[in-house]
Amino acid sequence: MSATVSDFILDRLNEWGVNRIYGFPGDGINALTASVRRAEDDGKVEFIQTRHEEMAAFMACAHAKWTGDVGVCMATSGPGAVHLLNGLYDAKLDKQPVVAFVGQQARMSLGSEYQQEIDLISLFKDVAGEYVHMATDPKQVRHLIDRAVRIAISERTVTCVILPNDLQELDAPSPPPRKHGAVFSGVGITIPKVVPHTEDLKRAADLLNEGEKVAILIGAGARNAPDEVTEIADLLGAGVAKALLGKDALPDDLPFVTGSIGLLGTNPSFTLMDKCDTLLMIGTDFPYSEFLPKEGQAKAVQIDIEGRRVGTRYPTDVNLVGDSKDTLKALIPLIKRKEDRSWREKIEEEIKEWWKTLEKRAMKDADPINPQRVYWELSKRLPDNCIMSSDSGSSANWYARDLKFRKGMRGSLSGKLATMCPGVPYAIAAKFAFPEKPVIALVGDGAMQMLGNNGLITIAKYWKRWKTPNLMILVLNNRDLNQVTWEQRVMTGNPKYEGSQKVPDFPYAQYAEMLGLKGIKVDNPDDIERTLDEALNADRPVVYDVYTDPEVPPMPPHIKPGQAKAFVSALLKGDPDSIDMIKQSWKDMISEYTH
Incomplete structure (x- = not known):
């Protein structure tokens, strides 16, 4: 079988040092997927099948964060390409080098409103604004790949190459002809040393x-x-x-x-x-x-x-x-x-007093469990050189405050975009990048239901490849979209709206067991220390499903008069959890003054 354009792409990426691609198949990239299989058989690349294209983009972003290398993801034409966008924006806003490969309909059909035909150049023009191009001739592919990777690395941004499905199947390009208009690009880039005057x-x-x-x-x-x-x-x-x-x-x-x-x-x-x-x-x-x-x-x-x-x-x-x-x-x-x-x-x-305050807050009773206590106890048990990911939402509050990082530990989350759902994909990418290290994902139940549960299927598919099985997904199960609930109260003075904020109860630990993983359900604060030890030393990936109190307030470092006024307004308007909310807020406020 003669080499195709798709085979050339995989070989070129291999020359650039790309050894892992995250993606999901589709008929718009069938030829590219076949080339990935051949490259994987030859030991040139590892393909990680995600459950959703958004996860593929998150994992490519995380790969770049954890390793410092370029992350690569791929998706089919039309809806598959659309699904990449959120994860790619996460990479763009956090300045991570990611290259996305997306399929497109056959060149002869473009402009006919063919099935799944989307103006992908326009669609990706913002998220991959530094470089997005569609290949129309096999002889373009060499410089499209080289420029996409080089620009992603040098500008620390997202780039995109669009590949019509018929072009993917054509014979691999020979070197460009020696004539006007030909481009002879090369592989490699060295980031310069930059020092001020x-x-x-x-x-x-x-x-x-x-x-x-x-x-x-x-x-x-x-x-x-x-x-x-x-x-x-x-x-x-x-x-x-x-x-x-x-x-x-x-x-x-x-x-x-x-x-x-x-x-x-x-x-x-x-x-x-x-x-x-x-x-x-x-x-x-x-x-x-x-x-x-x-x-x-x-x-x-x-x-x-x-x-x-x-x-x-x-x-x-x-x-x-x-x-x-x-x-x-x-x-x-x-x-x-x-x-x-x-x-x-x-x-x-003041720092010494602050850590005492955090411990005091963590040890306050709650119904049934104070989320601060979970993080406080976890912090004391964090393994050396572990990698932690956090989702957005209330899980990020306690990640930011209660976890005491030591030298050699890594952690990240969606920074500038602050999107939900990267917690689990980031953790999976960490285990592929550093399979020998313990990894912990800190996720709220909203993000877990949105995308995290799907990530568990990917974990179940791949975890036996990893050098160690130590991966824990800690789910704050408070049955509430908690961060937004508190924002509604404190920023706008509105009471909690249960129609938008209440999250269905879901048996995360039981679901993990169904997938062949380990599930630990915790609803008694007396069990936290024992079960955390069990989770961190398990012989397989763990879902740590901890039932926490949604009325424990994420107290800001300084309460502004407007925030206090809005909080009182939410109470007066009949917040359904006002009594519990007052009790928990009072407990944390008095902990500022008592040690």
């Missing part, structure tokens, strides 16, 4: 040296520079807050790390920003400016690899465009150690 580094150092109360905010872009962030924080006597995507950029057991910032953040992070006179932002595009210092309060320096992202969240005085690690290495020799450590000592003392 010396004069800008000196200006930044002068500003930071003058500050008396320095705050540092880091994001995912600082993940490659933990030692440098630690060193400059020590020199400046600064506390370090973390944007949610940067939770694993620095361990939480360092005494000057204040934890997360924002609505899901901590009291020490709020104090750090509220009282500082100088701000250093490293590798972060944290969007909520209301949690940064007031305009004019602090002088500010920002470090980011992209010039387009500096000065967009706070009026910075010095912008350093460069890699976080290399820029800090160049900046640190210019920084003078601050002898007055009173600011640092104040922040560290």
Whole structure:
């Protein structure tokens, strides 16, 4: 059998170092799927069949997050292509390199409103705006693949190649002819070392040296520079807050790390920003400016690899465009150690008190289980070098606050898009990328019913391939779309609307057992410690189905008058759970003042 265009695509991807593709089949990519099979037989690639194209895109995004390599997903024409979009937007907004391959109807039918014919170039023009093209000639395919991968890596973004089904079956392209219009592309890219100009580094150092109360905010872009962030924080006597995507950029057991910032953040992070006179932002595009210092309060320096992202969240005085690690290495020799450590000592003392507050909150009774206690007990048991994913919603609240990351641990979630449903796909991708590591997914019951249960089928299909079976899906089973319920109460002053917020009870643990996985149902707080130990040491992937109280409030680090007014309004309007809500809110508020 002669090689086809599809075979050429797989060979070219192999040259680029792509060794795994996530996808779901369909007649729009039949030829490409057949080539994937042949490439897999030859040991060139591993194909992971997902239950839904959205999961394929989430997994490709997660693959890029966990490994730093380009993620690849594929889907058929029409509806399959549409289903990729949410996961691809997750990758785009979190700056992850992902290449999507999608099928299209035969070239001769395009423009006829043929079945499943969609204007895919227009559809993908936003999510893959840096590069989206449709192949119409086999001789195009070489440079389409090369440019799609190269641009995805260099721009840390999503690209897309559209493949009409008839073109996929044609003979593999020979080298382009030596004539006008031919393109001879190649494989490979090296990311350059980017460091700011010396004069800008000196200006930044002068500003930071003058500050008396320095705050540092880091994001995912600082993940490659933990030692440098630690060193400059020590020199400046600064506390370090973390944007949610940067939770694993620095361990939480360092005494000057204040934890997360924002609505899901901590009291020490709020104090750090509220009282500082100088701000250093490293590798972060944290969007909520209301949690940064007031305009004019602090002088500010920002470090980011992209010039387009500096000065967009706070009026910075010095912008350093460069890699976080290399820029800090160049900046640190210019920084003078601050002898007055009173600011640092104040922040560290508040951090100590905050952890006591969190433990106090976690140990409060609830009906039946306090979700904070589940996360608090899990935090004490986290395996070394584990990987954690969190879904959006209330699961992200406790992920942000109650889990104390140690050195070597990884964690991520949907940051800028904050979409539901990536928790389980992220975890599956982590096990494929690092099959020897323990992985934990933290998921609400809303996301579990939306897409997570389907992910369990994929886990059941593949888990015996992994070097270790240690994968736990922790489901907060509160029968409520809890984050939105609290947003309705606190942001708009409306009571809980059960028609939109109540989630059907589902036997997640029992369903896991039906699939050949392990299921653990927990509805008694006295069983938490024992069952967590059991789940973390199981001989197969586990669904940990824990019944939690939806009325435990995700208390913000600072309650604004408008939020308090809206909360009272929701009560007065007849919230169906008002009594339980008042009781739980009161318990957490008094824990602020009693230890």
